Amino acid sequence: MKPHLLVARRLFPDLLEPLVAHYALRLHDHDEALSPAALQAQMQGCWGLLGSGSERVDAALLAACPDLRAIALITVGYNNLDVAACRQHGLLLSHAPGVLTEATAEFGLTLLLATARRVGESERFLRAGQWRGWGIDQFAGLPVMGRTLGIVGLGRIGQEVARTAQQGLRMQVLHHSRRPVAGWESGWRSLPDLLAQSDHVMLCVPYSPDTHHLIGAAQLAQMKPSATLINLARGGVVDDRALAQALIRGQIAAAGLDVFEGEPTVCTDLLACDNAVLTPHIASSTLPTRRAMVQCAVDNLLAWARGEPGPTPIPQ
Numbered sequence: 001m002k003p004h005l006l007v008a009r010r011l012f013p014d015l016l017e018p019l020v021a022h023y024a025l026r027l028h029d030h031d032e033a034l035s036p037a038a039l040q041a042q043m044q045g046c047w048g049l050l051g052s053g054s055e056r057v058d059a060a061l062l063a064a065c066p067d068l069r070a071i072a073l074i075t076v077g078y079n080n081l082d083v084a085a086c087r088q089h090g091l092l093l094s095h096a097p098g099v100l101t102e103a104t105a106e107f108g109l110t111l112l113l114a115t116a117r118r119v120g121e122s123e124r125f126l127r128a129g130q131w132r133g134w135g136i137d138q139f140a141g142l143p144v145m146g147r148t149l150g151i152v153g154l155g156r157i158g159q160e161v162a163r164t165a166q167q168g169l170r171m172q173v174l175h176h177s178r179r180p181v182a183g184w185e186s187g188w189r190s191l192p193d194l195l196a197q198s199d200h201v202m203l204c205v206p207y208s209p210d211t212h213h214l215i216g217a218a219q220l221a222q223m224k225p226s227a228t229l230i231n232l233a234r235g236g237v238v239d240d241r242a243l244a245q246a247l248i249r250g251q252i253a254a255a256g257l258d259v260f261e262g263e264p265t266v267c268t269d270l271l272a273c274d275n276a277v278l279t280p281h282i283a284s285s286t287l288p289t290r291r292a293m294v295q296c297a298v299d300n301l302l303a304w305a306r307g308e309p310g311p312t313p314i315p316q
């Protein structure tokens, strides 16, 4: 009998096809994530989970799903897993590093430019039929080229943003990371210094208990009033309510957010902020990239079916 594999999202059926030879697929063919209770129910008897990064797997779920032996994620982030608990249960774990670096970095810069140059706000104004004439200071934005970009978290995506911002936009790049990153030592700043010195701040740091609400009221108060904040990381890295207050009070100029605490629900105060560009977690969303992410999970599952280690295990 083939082991059961829960595919917890609507993915690309053609890419899942090779799995059928080895696994009995149980498809949750929807864009809406399974609730924790539904996930637990669907996982009964499953050997594996092909997940999208939003399925919470913790000690309680593992205890309730004793057959679970493997989790392959299509995402690079794996903060939805209690990795220590998964390892205690001896699970095989994989994620999708590398394949989404360019698309995500590209979107970080898209959000930065759109936020600084007020693309969302001015488009809403035009579509609402409010454009009566060209104005000398109409939607005057903030300059990006040649300015200082502070990147929090200089992993693969952060470094790709840094290189592109330096080369393409002639930006001076500062960064804050826990460990020094070879080749980038001179741009390292403490978090307060980075926040105080940057014209634009971009968050590229993984989410963990250590980075929960890394940016809250106190940190927002350290930023320049003319600065923008871009969140490309995870919702929980920013205290969204504090951010909305900072945007309303003009404590910072604008924000560009692709990720939210409690997404897909978005804090209503943020929704009301015209100086925020808000996108529905699409940074990695180009078709080639999304397909490569799914392929990465499939490759790990196929390797496991052959009794081999997968190509992209979650690091120890």
Ligand code: 8YV
Pocket: 052, 053, 054, 074, 075, 076, 077, 078, 100, 281, 283, 284, 285
């Ligand atoms: C995913 C991501 O699109 O890979 C990640 O960690 O954040 C994105 O690329 C997202 O997690 C899908 O749920």
